[in-house]
Amino acid sequence: MKKFNGKVLFLDRADINTDEIIPAKYLTENSKQALKPYLLEDLELDSFLAERDIAGKSVVITRSNFGCGSSREHAPWAFEVNGINLVIAESFARIFRQNMFNCGMMAIELPREVIDRLFSVIDQKDTELETDLEKNVFKISANGKTEEIPFAISDFDRALVEAGGWVDYADLKY
Amino acid sequence: MGRTIVEKIFDSHRVDNPFGDIHVIRLDAVFCHEITTPIAINDLEARGKDRVYDPSKIKAVIDHVTPAKDSKTAIQGKILRDWARRHKIRDFFDIGHNGVCHAIFPEKGFVRPGYTVIMGDSHTCTHGAFGAFAAGVGTTDLEVGILKGVCAFRHPKTIKIDITGRLPKGVYAKDIILSIIGRIGVNGATNRVIEFSGHAVESMNMESRMTLCNMAVEAGATCGICTPDMTTLEYLWEFVKDEFPSKEAAMAEFSHYKPDPDAVYDKIIEHNIGTLEPQVTYGYKPENVRSVREMEKTKIDQVYIGSCTNGRIDDLAAAAEVLQDQKINSGVRGIVSPATPKIFNEALERGYIKIFMDAGFCVTNPTCGACLGMSNGVLADGEICASTTNRNFNGRMGKGGMVHLMSPATAAASAISGYITNSNLYQG
Ligand code: SF4
Numbered sequence: 001m002k003k004f005n006g007k008v009l010f011l012d013r014a015d016i017n018t019d020e021i022i023p024a025k026y027l028t029e030n031s032k033q034a035l036k037p038y039l040l041e042d043l044e045l046d047s048f049l050a051e052r053d054i055a056g057k058s059v060v061i062t063r064s065n066f067g068c069g070s071s072r073e074h075a076p077w078a079f080e081v082n083g084i085n086l087v088i089a090e091s092f093a094r095i096f097r098q099n100m101f102n103c104g105m106m107a108i109e110l111p112r113e114v115i116d117r118l119f120s121v122i123d124q125k126d127t128e129l130e131t132d133l134e135k136n137v138f139k140i141s142a143n144g145k146t147e148e149i150p151f152a153i154s155d156f157d158r159a160l161v162e163a164g165g166w167v168d169y170a171d172l173k174y
Numbered sequence: 175m176g177r178t179i180v181e182k183i184f185d186s187h188r189v190d191n192p193f194g195d196i197h198v199i200r201l202d203a204v205f206c207h208e209i210t211t212p213i214a215i216n217d218l219e220a221r222g223k224d225r226v227y228d229p230s231k232i233k234a235v236i237d238h239v240t241p242a243k244d245s246k247t248a249i250q251g252k253i254l255r256d257w258a259r260r261h262k263i264r265d266f267f268d269i270g271h272n273g274v275c276h277a278i279f280p281e282k283g284f285v286r287p288g289y290t291v292i293m294g295d296s297h298t299c300t301h302g303a304f305g306a307f308a309a310g311v312g313t314t315d316l317e318v319g320i321l322k323g324v325c326a327f328r329h330p331k332t333i334k335i336d337i338t339g340r341l342p343k344g345v346y347a348k349d350i351i352l353s354i355i356g357r358i359g360v361n362g363a364t365n366r367v368i369e370f371s372g373h374a375v376e377s378m379n380m381e382s383r384m385t386l387c388n389m390a391v392e393a394g395a396t397c398g399i400c401t402p403d404m405t406t407l408e409y410l411w412e413f414v415k416d417e418f419p420s421k422e423a424a425m426a427e428f429s430h431y432k433p434d435p436d437a438v439y440d441k442i443i444e445h446n447i448g449t450l451e452p453q454v455t456y457g458y459k460p461e462n463v464r465s466v467r468e469m470e471k472t473k474i475d476q477v478y479i480g481s482c483t484n485g486r487i488d489d490l491a492a493a494a495e496v497l498q499d500q501k502i503n504s505g506v507r508g509i510v511s512p513a514t515p516k517i518f519n520e521a522l523e524r525g526y527i528k529i530f531m532d533a534g535f536c537v538t539n540p541t542c543g544a545c546l547g548m549s550n551g552v553l554a555d556g557e558i559c560a561s562t563t564n565r566n567f568n569g570r571m572g573k574g575g576m577v578h579l580m581s582p583a584t585a586a587a588s589a590i591s592g593y594i595t596n597s598n599l600y601q602g
Contacts, residue, residue, distance in 0.1 A: 015360055015361070015459060017567050019565070019567040019568070019569055019570055020567070020568065020569070023547075023569055023573070024546040024547055024548055024570070025547065025548060027209050027210075027238075027548070028209075028239075028244070028246035028247050028250060028548075029246070030212055030213060030216060030246075030249060030250065030253070032213075042568060042569040042573065044568065064361060065360060065361040065364065065394065068360055068361070068394060069296065069565065069567060070296050070546075070565075071210070071294060071295055071296040071298075071310040071311060071312055072209075072210065072312070073210070073213075073294075073312035073313035073314060076312075091361070091364065093364060093394060094364060094365050094394070094396055095296060095310055095311060095312055096312075098311070098312065098315065099312035099313075099314065099315075102312060102314035102315060103314060154193065154194075154195070154196075155193040155194070156192060156193040156195075156196040156326070159192075159193070165314060166314050166315065166318055166326070167217070167221065167223075167314060167317055167318055167321075170318040170321075170322055170324065170326075171223065171318075171321065171322065173190070173192075174189065174190070174198065174322045174324050
């Protein structure tokens with residue numbers, strides 16, 4: 001099973017699309033590893049610089065409708081090869097969310113108030129997150145304090161995470 | 175309790191219901207193209223599972239970058255080509271016979287009412303025009319589809335959009351869907367299916383219905399869907415005529431996939447188009463929609479007519495009507511890509527290709543080309559394109575480029591003037 005712990009990257013905008021996560025011109029790559037340098041290359045955000053902000057991060061926290069647009073699974077892969085296996089958002093586009101779990105990664109939705117609070121209260125430079133999949137809580141540490149935030153995950157999504165993805169799960173069952 | 179179209183399709187295709195809201199359904203077709211399928215093929219090989227569930231149900235095309243533009247795209251084509259040969263996939267379309275996936279597969283009669291289809295491409299929702307459940311998926315879902323012929327979905331809630339009123343002249347299905355996305359937003363139908371109904375849809379031909387369903391995903395929808403009717407049947411008749419004793423018998427079969435009058439919808443939206451003006455996007459989201467009038471005088475550098483949204487024969491006809499005996503502005507590069515060889519041929523026979531060339535357009539082979547900024551018309555930083563495609567995301571057609579989405583008639587008129595403008599076909 002993948003790891004869902006580590007430093008958090010905050011992306012403060014709704015509707016970040018998969019073209020911004022990994023531009024179409026890199027879809028000619030036939031290996032996941034080759035996508036590594038191009039993650040979020042076309043994302044223009046005041047507070048964000050890809051070459052400065054991605055390294056060392058393991059979790060993304062962002063706003064609504066994350067991963068909309070193209071169906072490219074290159075988007076989750078580009079996160080995966082950069083060591084990011086968990087994206088937390090107010091909501092996701094369907095295909096992106098499914099792709100994450102299909103790869104044994106996690107895309108978890110939290111209520112808007114919780115996301116708003118995380119963006120406004122927390123020191124975004126230095127936040128760490130630990131996932132407890134037994135108790136369904138995220139332990140978020142920032143500003144010298146740790147708080148526990150509960151989350152929901154469906155039985156199906158959990159089964160995919162535990163199986164390491166949909167291919168092994170489906171090949172066994174169907 | 176009454177059921178929606180998609181609920182009926184799910185009920186007749188359910189293989190498993192492993193967890194509450196999750197339905198594993200049997201697939202009638204798996205479509206493949208050379209951008210998202212090669213990684214699935216490589217992964218299947220690496221897992222020692224290089225198999226296909228049924229070669230007759232897999233359809234594949236090289237369409238995004240064709241002819242190959244460099245070594246990497248050549249390899250992608252080769253992986254798909256070798257795989258199609260290896261598994262005896264008969265319906266594989268390579269150069270000379272290839273076209274944009276969502277235009278060529280319906281044209282070959284591969285989609286029927288009640289079908290379930292997946293493809294590693296978000297605009298797979300286009301095929302819902304035939305009363306099918308057709309959804310874009312990622313590479314892993316595609317991989318399992320190829321291997322096992324199944325895919326898992328949450329229970330599909332349906333939003334019904336009742337399109338009422340009579341479409342004014344010079345206004346098209348593209349304008350309708352842009353106005354709908356402008357109204358409900360890029361997130362307005364996430365995890366939902368949009369059932370398009372109403373008199374306006376009933377009177378549309380299949381081409382227009384495909385344009386409508388094509389952009390359902392831009393509102394977040396899993397699939398757009400239209401009720402199968404005589405128009406659907408007439409379009410498909412040449413492909414199904416050996417399977418049914420009569421058109422009535424075929425219609426009786428297709429009618430299983432009409433929604434029940436008491437079907438339960440998540441939401442019902444009435445959308446009146448009686449006074450709709452031609453629409454155009456501004457900015458980087460498909461929901462940023464205005465009337466062409468409000469955007470008039472926006473200068474453009476390139477015009478692109480083509481894609482799975484608007485590269486069909488009716489689209490070329492509308493553009494050609496506007497371009498007849500006209501020259502495009504000297505500051506504008508015009509590119510037109512008929513979506514399939516059949517459409518290209520028909521455009522030749524009807525004289526549209528000559529009209530485009532006389533006007534100063536470059537006519538390319540059938541391909542996705544400029545639509546996703548991979549070949550055939552990539553924009554330079556700061557350039558602006560008037561385009562009949564479906565996405566205006568930042569960088570979509572090339573880094574730093576701006577894409578304004580519009581109908582083929584508006585795009586053709588804009589090519590002539592050099593700025594975004596209404597066509598003379600619209601006299602509102
Ligand atoms: S024409 Fe554009 S939107 Fe349609 S399948 Fe090709 S790249 Fe995708």
